[in-house]
Amino acid sequence: MAEHTRAGSRWLPRILMTPAVATLFLWMIVPLVMTIYFSVIRYNLMQPDQTGFVGLMNYEFFMTDSDFWPAIWNTLVLLGSVVLITVFFGFAIALLINDPFPGQGFVRILLISPFFVMPTVNALLWKHMMMNPVYGVLAQIWTFFGLQPINWLTDYPLLSIIIMVSWQWLPFACLIFMTALQSMDREQLEAAGMDGATYWQKLWYLYLPHMARSISVVIMIEVIFLLSIFAEIYTTTSGGPGNASTNLAFLIFKQAQLSFDVGVASAGALLAVVLANIVAVFLIRMIGKNLD
Amino acid sequence: MQSSPNSSPQKLIIRTIAAWLVALILFFPLLFLAFTAFKTEGQAIAVPSLWVFTPTLENFVEVQERSNYMHFAWNSIVTSVVSTILGLLIAAPAAYSMAFSPTKRTKDILMWMLSTKMMPAVGALVPIYVMAQWAHLLDTKFILIIVFTMSNLPIMVWMLYTHFKDIPHEILEASRMDGATLWDEFRHVLLPLGMGGLASTGLLCLVLAWNEAFWALNLGSANAGTLATLVASYSSPEGLFWAKLSAASLMAIAPIIVFGWFSQKQLVQGMTFGAVK
Incomplete structure (x- = not known):
């Protein structure tokens, strides 16, 4: 019996892990191998008669595309801006609504709502009703203050996308910070107050260290979802004008769906995987120790 | 106060x-x-x-006439609910064994799982599309369920792991001492104590699957289209049909927003990923 239990406790965890590890491994490795294969052959859906091994030509084609470096840059700018905006304002809003006030519960419900909006609705809502240069709400506000309305999606396409995505993720950051703030040690705060600590000192020495882990969690989750922003770009600017709002995900999509070039798109996909890994390594270096 | x-x-x-x-x-x-x-x-x-x-x-009325709302809503419900349940069934055992029988490699496996989620979906689009086409699964609910499950799985394992880790080991050990079988342990200890974690993980994944647009747009259209694709089909007319677009959007997001309002407390607990002790 004892023998049996020991064997069981050695094998059972592995057996329980297997479905998750195996399916995820297949989910990762099969597309990866196929992508590697596609990326070194000539494979254009419009020219099915041309096939054969082409070596690294697809990579060269993708990387020398004039949209490539702007797309990498846009991906990182989009990621960095949204993370900064949501963490900063999310923290500020969480501090603002942490202590009780009339209507706190209702304010919470209003704040959380944008997180549940699907990206396609988010994009269409902002594109038409908020940012339309003639009828949009923002144009009306600009006119009210006697300013020339801005044609957001044409003149500031990347900023427009950043606004949309931030609007969606701000509630997420805010909620996590709010929950974390609730577990702050009240007595410690009061003691610091008695000792004459200013608000900023409390913020720096008490709040921030307490929040380190939740800030890491927010950054981690946001990076995971923001590296491959797609629907917002697809439904609003289509990456334009020119390449002004094309990120890496959208550039690959353009190669696959619009140029029908599976080979080049696959090369691009592998470069995206490399970029994701570089970001992941940086991320784990930076905040990994907080995630234990 | x-x-x-x-x-x-x-x-x-x-x-x-x-x-x-x-x-x-x-x-x-x-x-x-x-x-x-x-x-x-x-x-x-x-x-x-x-x-x-x-x-x-x-x-x-017009949205309903033009594009049978219930059809898309039903697809959204089926794909998000089934993928969530399936995901929980796969993720929970893994999270359980990571939390209660950690090895030196547990952290690495967890990080590897999360890293599969960082790969842009578009990177896997062509192979998945080709395979789905080959298996005659394009535009079926089945393929969407598989894809939603797999793309949420890393997050599910992580969330459940952080929840299970908070369950005191002593309780499990005590029940083992009393001769509890794995099934007893599961039913009387793990399920009641882990219920909060399972619920909040499920809720978040339901929301993520409901709102998923990339795979829904690329793999499902007429037959298996979800509400996300219904809304996207209203994007082409340039600003002239705001009222209809708004009606379609409202119908697509209202169920999940109301759902979110009612479950927000539970949901928030789960989303902190163990960030709040």
Whole structure:
């Protein structure tokens, strides 16, 4: 019996892990191998008669595309801006609504709502009703203050996308910070107050260290979802004008769906995987120790 | 409350006004969407925007006539619910063994799982598309369920792991001492104690699957299209059909938003990923 239990406790965890590890491994490795294969052959859906091994030509084609470096840059700018905006304002809003006030519960419900909006609705809502240069709400506000309305999606396409995505993720950051703030040690705060600590000192020495882990969690989750922003770009600017709002995900999509070039798109996909890994390594270096 | 300097009357008033102002600004786009859904097309693009008007239901009727709403809603419900349940069934055992029998490699496996999620979905689009086509699964609910499950799985394992880790080991050991079988342990200890974690993980994944747009747009269209694809089909007419677009959008997001309002407490607990002890 004892023998049996020991064997069981050695094998059972592995057996329980297997479905998750195996399916995820297949989910990762099969597309990866196929992508590697596609990326070194000539494979254009419009020219099915041309096939054969082409070596690294697809990579060269993708990387020398004039949209490539702007797309990498846009991906990182989009990621960095949204993370900064949501963490900063999310923290500020969480501090603002942490202590009780009339209507706190209702304010919470209003704040959380944008997180549940699907990206396609988010994009269409902002594109038409908020940012339309003639009828949009923002144009009306600009006119009210006697300013020339801005044609957001044409003149500031990347900023427009950043606004949309931030609007969606701000509630997420805010909620996590709010929950974390609730577990702050009240007595410690009061003691610091008695000792004459200013608000900023409390913020720096008490709040921030307490929040380190939740800030890491927010950054981690946001990076995971923001590296491959797609629907917002697809439904609003289509990456334009020119390449002004094309990120890496959208550039690959353009190669696959619009140029029908599976080979080049696959090369691009592998470069995206490399970029994701570089970001992941940086991320784990930076905040990994907080995630234990 | 307690007598912290924050609760002086003036400060409370300022804080209340500021909090409401921020909340209303952030909620405003959704409010505007909801109003527009009940306007005529003419009223929808009026400048300045109308806030007092006779509401009409004609947009909802037209959306329903043009594109059978229930069909898309049903697809959304089936794909998100089934993928969530399937995901929990696969993720929970893995999270359980990571939390209660950790090895030196547990952290690495967890990080590897998360890293599969960082790969842009578009990177896997072509192979998945080709395989789905080959297996005649394009535009079926089945393929969407598989894809939603797999793309949420890393997050599910991580969330459940952080929850299970908070369950005291002693309780499990005590029940083992008492001769509890794995099934007993599962039913009487793990399930009741882990219920909160399972619920919040499930809720978050339900929301993520409901809102998933990339795979839904690329793999499902007519047959298996979810509400996300229904809304996208209203994107082409350039700004001229705001009222109908708003009605379709409202119908697509209302179920999940109301669901979110009711489950927010539970949901938030799960989303902290163990960040709050």
